[in-house]
Amino acid sequence: MLSDIIREVTMEITVNPVGEHAAIVQLQGRLDLLVASDVKQRLIKAVNEGFRLLVIDMSDVSFVDSSGLGALIGGLKAARLAGGDLRLAQPGAQALAMLELTTLNRVLRPFPNVTEALQAN
Secondary structure (H helix, E strand, O other): OOOHHHHOOOOEEEEEEOOOOOEEEEEEEOOOOOHHHHHHHHHHHHHHHEEEEEEEEEEEEEEEOHHHHHHHHHHHHHHHOOOOOOEEEEEOOHHHHHHHHOHHHHHOOOEEEHHHHHOOO
C-alpha cells in the first residue's frame, strides 16, 4: 500500500530559553537530509536571537545521518562565533555511534542529560 511506503517528513523543533543566554532545543523526529537545512537554520536563528549556549535535547531523535550531523556542526559554528557552545543531551545509541564513527564526539560533546549539558564547563 502506498501509504505504508510514504513516511512523514517532519522534525519538530522547540526552543526553550533557560536564562538570558542559554536555550534548550528539543528535536523530535529523524534528523536527516530532508530536515537538516531547517534544523541548521533554526539553530542559527536561535544564536542570532542571543542564545549563545544551545543544548540540543536529542532524547526524541530516532535517527541521525551525515546531513543531520552537518546541521549540528553548522549550529556549533554559529554558537562558537558568538562566543558560546552547542552541546548534545541524551543522544540515542544510533546517534552516539555516528558521532564516534566520525569522531565528531570530540567537538559535539554528548551529555547524559540536559542538566549536565547546561552545567558543563
